[in-house]
Amino acid sequence: MVKILAIGKGTQDVFLRSDEFDPHTRGKKVYTEIPLGLKMEVDDVTFSTGGNATNVATTLARQGIETAYMWGLGEDPASQSILHELDREGVDTRHVVQDPHYQSGYSVIMIATNGERTILNHRGNAFGRSGRHNFNLSAIEGYDWIYPTSLGHGGLKLLREIIDAAERYGASVMLNPAGPELAEKDKLIPLLETVDVLITNKEEMQQLVSGKTCEELALHALNYVPVAIVSDGPNGVVATDGKTIVRAGMYEDVPVVDRTGAGDAFASGFLSQWARGKSLKDSIIFASANSTSVVTKIGAKAGILRRGVHLHDMPISEKPIAR
Template sequence: MSTHNHIRIVSVGAASQDVFIMGKALHGKRDVRSHALVEQFPLGAKLELDRVVFDTGGGATNAAVTFARQGFSSSYAGKIGKDPAGAEVLRVLKREGVDTSHLRVDERLGTAYSTIMLSDTGERTILAYRGASARLKADDFYGSHIMEGDWMYISSLAGNMDLLKKLLQHAHKQRMKVAFNPGKGELANPKKLRSYLQGVEILMANKEEMQLVFGGERPVDTVLNAMPYCPYIVLTDGPAGSYVSDGQSIYFAGQYKRVKVVDRTGAGDAFCAGFVAAIARGDSVEDALTLGSANSTGVVQQIGAKTGILRTNRLKTMKVKRVSI
């Protein structure tokens, strides 16, 4: 694999320990009134499980691993607790070659933790404890070791808009390009979020999230509405494909290839980080869409957000087309 370790990318945001639980007792049942697939658990019952898998997650650590496996100088900036879950997050990052000099330990709160109930179709219900990740603040990053690099990848910040503003100011001061994949907390204030986007090079979100911020009934309309805000707009729509604007054209790509979906956890992180990795090394939008889609495809075939992340760029050609606007 070719390396790009002269290009430095700092990923900022959540870190968690994830536990995946699987069993027939967790399979959805059809609701007779709404016909929706729902999960129902009787109070006081003990449910038998068939399998339990432990992994680490959090959008920023997932992205940091993609960048490391793609040969970049990758760093993670975030917060964990002083507990076994935090120790596991740290162990995995170090194993993957991710720099952790910007990682901070919260003495009071535990590491973020998610219990993920997996269905036999790869869909999941997540019980999430945000813990130390939700206490991330700007002061955590301004000490003797200033964040420097070529790119800053910002993932969910638990709705801390003040932290987002200060990170963007820091990136501008350090001449770092910014890729931003906002979480639910940041998306909850669309007007304020739009006002912060001037310093963002690549904005990435799924269709529903983009529509919340920019409106538009069709994905193409949403991308058109977003184009004045950032040089690159990336809208993902799950199995339906993805749309990208580079400020001149809008591109569409379908699935990289059809595979059996085992677990969708981390698929969005894999796509976004793969796209950013390609753009950071100077690849075309077509190549960036291919790497993003291939990385996401690799992830959904495994349990956990990191196992299937790609280690190679030997990818098949993917059909990418320009959309008429």
């Protein structure tokens, strides 16, 4: 069985939904500015756990992959609820370093009526006062894939350590770099040499390579990695493994309730299939179905697909790359 380790932040997410969070509201300022001193009623509160790595681990576990999670968590109620949820999903948490001085992340997410959101975020503390991690990276030995995410402030040094360990132990790496990593492009690019699957959205890939379209971006990314995937929200996605290029549209035109976790569901959905030898095209179909399902539910995990779910056709094409 394939074994995958996800590494990165865990958060407690609290979602507030209100009909007042309406980007189309005329004459009210509630959506664009919340005035200081305002007391506002909200319609629904939903508690859920998040953090890219716990979302990724949940897709992998629900797809029957032997999945583990590594990060630093505290003894605060939010840390407990993250651990509890991972246990319930069957994710192995033995590599979590728990310390009373650590704290999980915490986010309050205000969901607008069109599914977009505004986030108030505390990143938590997974390192204690020393600022140094206490993870046992030799635990990477024995995993087939490593999925490092959102390592936070100064995360590139840790990312380098993780990727070096993955190389040492022969684990493949999937990477979905975001703001903090992309901000240090000169340090990120050399790391890509050891990355097997690179996935970003279109704007993020434009920070790494040149190109206007997703096609151009994905092909240029092949200079660094063997598999490159560029997503563009409801406009679809382009993926290439250097042999063929897959272009996919929208899996289904669904009402978007909350787009939190769309990127995680897509990336982990892909890996859950690719890691067990499915084709590029089939892996993209599942990734699309998984992320589309996630945006129909509040929270990053509620819509994650379970094993054996029926998939329908979607607009998708695959062509050999002319070299």
